[in-house]
Amino acid sequence: MTENEGLEEVGPETERVVLVGLQRDADTLESAELSLDELERLVDSCGGEVIDKKVIRLRDPQPSTLISKGHLEMLKPWVDASEADIFCIDDDFSPVQQRNLEKYLGCRVLTRTEIILDIFATHARTRESMTQVELAQLKYRSTRLIGAAIASAKMGGASARIATRGPGEMQLEMDRRHIRERVQRLERSLQVIRSQRAIQRQRRMKSGMPLVGIVGYTNAGKSTLLNRLTQAGVLAENRLFSTLDTTVRSLAMPGGFEVGLIDTVGFVSKLPHSLVAAFRATLEEITYADIILHVADATSPRLDIECAATDEILTSLKCETTPRLTVWNKIDRIDDPVELRLLPHNRPPAVAISALENLGIAELLSAVEKMVLEHGHMATLLIPYDRYDLVARLHRESQVLDSRDAPEGKLLRCRLAPHLSAVVAEYLYTGAWDDEEEVVDEAYEETQEDLQNPDSR
Ligand SMILES: Nc1nc2c(ncn2[C@@H]2O[C@H](COP(=O)(O)OP(=O)(O)OP(=O)(O)O)[C@@H](O)[C@H]2O)c(=O)[nH]1
Ligand SMILES: [Mg+2]
Structure with missing residues (x-):
C-alpha cells in the first residue's frame, strides 16, 4: 500500500x-x-x-x-x-x-x-x-x-x-511456459521482419547502389551526420540511444553517382548480449554495407573504450573486413590546432568533421567517394568492338585489372565503379575467361537474371 x-x-x-x-x-x-x-x-x-x-x-x-x-x-x-x-x-x-x-x-x-x-x-x-x-x-x-x-x-x-x-x-509473473510462448511468438514476428528486410535489401542491391553504413558509439553524432548529408530529418538528440531503427537515404557523391546511406542503432560498452541478439535484424543491415563509416566523438574522454566497443561489435557482426573510414566528429569543440592536425592520422583512413557545424563535410564526401570507387564491385565485361568509347571510359573511370581480345569483343575484368554499373549492365559476361572454367560466379549470373527479369524475385 x-x-x-x-x-x-x-x-x-x-x-x-x-x-x-x-x-x-x-x-x-x-x-x-x-x-x-x-x-x-x-x-x-x-x-x-x-x-x-x-x-x-x-x-x-x-x-x-x-x-x-x-x-x-x-x-x-x-x-x-x-x-x-x-x-x-x-x-x-x-x-x-x-x-x-x-x-x-x-x-x-x-x-x-x-x-x-x-x-x-x-x-x-x-x-x-x-x-x-x-x-x-x-x-x-x-x-x-x-x-x-x-x-x-x-x-x-x-x-x-x-x-x-x-x-x-x-x-513478469507469468510462468515460464507463458514466457516461452511469448518469446516464440516474438521470434516468429522478428523472422517476418527479417524476411521483409531481405526483400527491401534485394531491391536496393538490384538498383546497383553501393551501401554506406554509419556506425559508432551512441551519441557520437551518427544521426546528425545523416541529417547533414541528406536532410533525412532523423531524430538527433543529446541523449543515449536516440536511434533504435534503421533509416536509409540516398546521397549523391561529388562525381554524380548515388550511394545508400544507412543510419542505425548505436553501440555502448557492455552492450547486453540479449540486445545484440534481439537487434540482429536491425544490425544485420550493416553487414551488407560496402563501406562502413565509423563515427566517433573526438572529444569523448572515453574515446579508446568507445572505439574498442565499436570494433568489438563490428567483429561480432563479422564486418571486420568491410573497408572502414573513421569519421572524427565534433571537431568544433576542439581548440588545440595540434590535436586537430593529428586526428586524421589516428585510425586511418580517417577524416575530421563537425556534423553539427558543417565542417569537413566536403573532405568526408570525397573520402567516401574514393573508398567506394576503390572498393567497387568486381565484374567481367564483354564489350563489342564498336563500343570502344566504353572501354576507354572504363579505363578512365574504373579500375581495369585485366583485358584480352575475344572474337565478339574486348573482355575486361574490372573493379566496377558504382556509377558505371547501370551503363555496362548489358555487357556483363558470364562465359569462361580463356582457360578458366568459369570466370563469373553465381552472383553475376543472378545479377544478369535480375537485370533481364526484374520482377523474378
Ligand atoms: N558540438 C557538436 N555536437 C554534435 C555534433 N554532432 C552531433 N552533436 C550532438 O551530439 C548529440 C548526439 O547526436 P546524435 O546525432 O543523436 O548521435 P547518434 O550517434 O545518432 O546517437 P544515438 O542515436 O543515440 O546512438 C546531439 O546533441 C548532437 O547535437 C558536432 O559535430 N558537434
Ligand atoms: Mg542516432
Whole structure:
C-alpha cells in the first residue's frame, strides 16, 4: 500500500538513484569513474535522477552479495541518507546477488544491463524495435525470474518505473511456459521482419547502389551526420540511444553517382548480449554495407573504450573486413590546432568533421567517394568492338585489372565503379575467361537474371 493510494495520478515522480562503480583489479580508478559517468547518463536517459555516486574497489567478488560485507556496511547508511529508490551497480551480476542486496539495502537494486534495456524500451517506437526490445527484456528477465525480479519489481510499489517498463509486471509473473510462448511468438514476428528486410535489401542491391553504413558509439553524432548529408530529418538528440531503427537515404557523391546511406542503432560498452541478439535484424543491415563509416566523438574522454566497443561489435557482426573510414566528429569543440592536425592520422583512413557545424563535410564526401570507387564491385565485361568509347571510359573511370581480345569483343575484368554499373549492365559476361572454367560466379549470373527479369524475385 502506498501513501498515495486513492489519490489522483499527478504524473510520474522521478526516481532517486544512487550509483556504485566497481574498480576491479584490472581497472584504473579513472576508467571506473568514466564508466560510472556514462552510467549516470544512461540513468538520466531513462528518466531517473542520480543523487550520488561512488566507486568502490572490488577485490574479491562475493557469491552471495557481490560486494564485501565491509563495503555493504559502509554503503547502507549512505543509501538510507540519500533516500534512494534504486541502487544501481555499473555491472551485471546474478539474480541471487541482486535479491540479497535488495534485502540488505531495502531498495530496488538494478544491473547496468537493466538500465540499458529500460532505455531501449522507453525509446522504441516502431513495431520492429518494440518487438526486439520486448524479446531482449523477456530473455534477460526470464533468467532472473526466481522470485527475485518479481520481488524487485514490487519493491518500488506502484510508482516504480525504471526497469519495469516494457513487458509489465503482469507478464513478469507469468510462468515460464507463458514466457516461452511469448518469446516464440516474438521470434516468429522478428523472422517476418527479417524476411521483409531481405526483400527491401534485394531491391536496393538490384538498383546497383553501393551501401554506406554509419556506425559508432551512441551519441557520437551518427544521426546528425545523416541529417547533414541528406536532410533525412532523423531524430538527433543529446541523449543515449536516440536511434533504435534503421533509416536509409540516398546521397549523391561529388562525381554524380548515388550511394545508400544507412543510419542505425548505436553501440555502448557492455552492450547486453540479449540486445545484440534481439537487434540482429536491425544490425544485420550493416553487414551488407560496402563501406562502413565509423563515427566517433573526438572529444569523448572515453574515446579508446568507445572505439574498442565499436570494433568489438563490428567483429561480432563479422564486418571486420568491410573497408572502414573513421569519421572524427565534433571537431568544433576542439581548440588545440595540434590535436586537430593529428586526428586524421589516428585510425586511418580517417577524416575530421563537425556534423553539427558543417565542417569537413566536403573532405568526408570525397573520402567516401574514393573508398567506394576503390572498393567497387568486381565484374567481367564483354564489350563489342564498336563500343570502344566504353572501354576507354572504363579505363578512365574504373579500375581495369585485366583485358584480352575475344572474337565478339574486348573482355575486361574490372573493379566496377558504382556509377558505371547501370551503363555496362548489358555487357556483363558470364562465359569462361580463356582457360578458366568459369570466370563469373553465381552472383553475376543472378545479377544478369535480375537485370533481364526484374520482377523474378
Ligand atoms: N558540438 C557538436 N555536437 C554534435 C555534433 N554532432 C552531433 N552533436 C550532438 O551530439 C548529440 C548526439 O547526436 P546524435 O546525432 O543523436 O548521435 P547518434 O550517434 O545518432 O546517437 P544515438 O542515436 O543515440 O546512438 C546531439 O546533441 C548532437 O547535437 C558536432 O559535430 N558537434
Ligand atoms: Mg542516432
